[in-house]
Amino acid sequence: MPRQAHISPYSGSWYPGDAVHLRELLSELWRNSEQRTSPGLEPRAVAFVVPHAGLIYSGAVAASVYRRLEAWQPRRVLLLGFSHRGGPSGVVLPDTEAYRTPLGELEVDREAVADLASSQPFHRVSERIVCDHSVEIQLPLLQRAAPEAKLVPLYVGDLDAEARQNAAERLAQWIGPDTIALASSDFTHFGAAFSFQPFPVDQDVADRLRELDYKVVDAASSLRESFFFGVLRETRATVCGYAPIGLLLATLRQFDDRDEIFQDLLDYQTSGEITGDFHHSVSYAALAYYRWSDLQLDAEEQAAALQLARGALRHYQETGSRRAPAVPKPPLAGLEQCRAAFVTLRKNGELRGCLGRSVADRPLWEILPELALASALEDRRFPPVQPDESGIEVEISVLSPLKRIPDRSAFRIHQHGALLSAQGHQGLLLPQVATERGWDADRFFRALAVKAGVSPDVYSDPSTRLHVFRAQVIH
Secondary structure (H helix, E strand, O other), X not given: OOOOEEEOOOEOOOEOOOHHHHHHHHHHHHHHHHHHOOOOOOOOOOEEEEOOOXXXXXXXXXXXXXXXXXXXXXXXXXXXXXXXXXXXXXXXXXOOOEEEEOOEEEEEOHHHHHHHHOOOOEXXXXXXXXXXXXXXXXXXXXXXXXXXXXXXXXXXXXXXXXXXXXXXXXXXXXXXOOEEEEEEOOOOEEEHXXXXXXXXXXOOHHHHHHHHHHHHHHHHOOOOHHHHHHHHHHHOOOOOOHHHHHHHHHHHHHHHOOOOEEEEEEEEEEHHHHHOOXXXXXXXXXXXXXXXXXXXXXXXXXXXXXXXXXXXXXXXXXXXXXXXXXXXXXXXXXXXXXXXXXXXXXXXXXXXXXXXXXXXXXXXXXXXXXXXXXXXXOOOOOOOOOOOOXXXXXXXXXXXXXEEEOOHHHOOOOOOEEEEEEOOEEEEXXXXXXXXXXXXXXXXXXXXXXXXXXXXXXXXXXXXXXEEEOEEEEO
């Protein structure tokens, strides 16, 4: 008996209606993504947030997600969308067995659908009731990236806290090495057409939109949907897929105690940037969520990282050149990652220099030689390392992405480092500082305030921001 296939009504309007032109557009989006973002596709993520506008608008940002799926080839994709025109409450599973686009049919995982539909708040409805581009714009992207993957389409409606928790626990049981979760959402919808114009359309509008969107993205990094929803209420940011994102955050939090999850921004763009008209602009962000264990460099990558740092220091001592030597791009995937890092120098067990970058905007293989030289020559607490100085030990700390915490109760002493932003000042302490000095959490936070040049009273100020991170320490 042939499968019941739903023919996507968005073909021919939101993307080309014939296979040849659709494939050409997808290839163009892939190339655009490769130019916009890091070529590295590691480490493996467990979930993503992906935009859903017409492919000519959000497709390049979305491709930063689907290029990774293409490299990993998941067997199953849990796709969390929603109905823009309103839909049933709970989490809805449409009653179709396959979706058809110009690229062919995409099979629905009927086993997973049946399992989820057997418990609340999941339930089945007719496809025509919920059919929406938040799900269907993803179909050709997924067909290009992972054509053998089966789809579990989920439309997220209104959920109270208990229903969201129940749904999160059920979804978490399905996420694993062969199953990826995607939450479909665009970010700020700006302009009179959206009844949202909190600032004028002037020379600063692009920066203000970015600041607003990044505040929402930052809130999502907490994995606390209540905090995320609170920031949406505070900013009034018109993030259409707040319900799928909220359910995804609650689902990922099921893993957080066992293997901490960190969020990373893969790409960001606005339609105003594409069209040149910010009177009507929608923002697109691609977010990835990683387990801490999957962020670790392996033994070969750690050795290569140390070699890069030591090589730069040795080059300076042999030649006197304060410029990091040119190094060939290493073939190791882990060093392609754009990660924040610090290089610490010690001599006879005593600190000799430590500088780093808390912003992850360049690959590790590029920044580690520079940071080694900066620690040797630019740390104002110490005189520069001399060319004939010996006995220098190198330690590298490769940082996870930053995670926003609404308060200090989420901090884990001896696991987390922290970045404090308060009153226009910033201070950062690595996690090993507390271990080396025998500090408890209170002592750590007092020292962090001193490092930032502010009073410890700032922790009670609502404008104070705290981010935590983990560090892989390489000796």
